[in-house]
Amino acid sequence: MLESILKRVEYTREKMIQSATENGVSNQETIRLSEELDQLLNEFQYLDNCDTIEAKID
Numbered sequence: 395m396l397e398s399i400l401k402r403v404e405y406t407r408e409k410m411i412q413s414a415t416e417n418g419v420s421n422q423e424t425i426r427l428s429e430e431l432d433q434l435l436n437e438f439q440y441l442d443n444c445d446t447i448e449a450k451i452d
Contacts, residue, residue: 396445399438406431 410427417424 396438396441399434399441403431403434403438406434 406427410424410431413421413424413427
């Protein structure tokens with residue numbers, strides 16, 4: 395699951411950088427991708443923390 399999210403993070407990050415380069419950092423598409431990247435990173439961090447807690451319990 396974490397690897398899947400990491401792949402999506404990398405893909406979205408690359409698209410965001412491309413959008414920022416081509417359209418600028420204030421462009422709506424760049425901002426949308428940035429927000430999507432934030433959400434993916436939050437999801438990754440949450441799941442990673444859950445795995446850490448489960449490992450401590452076991």
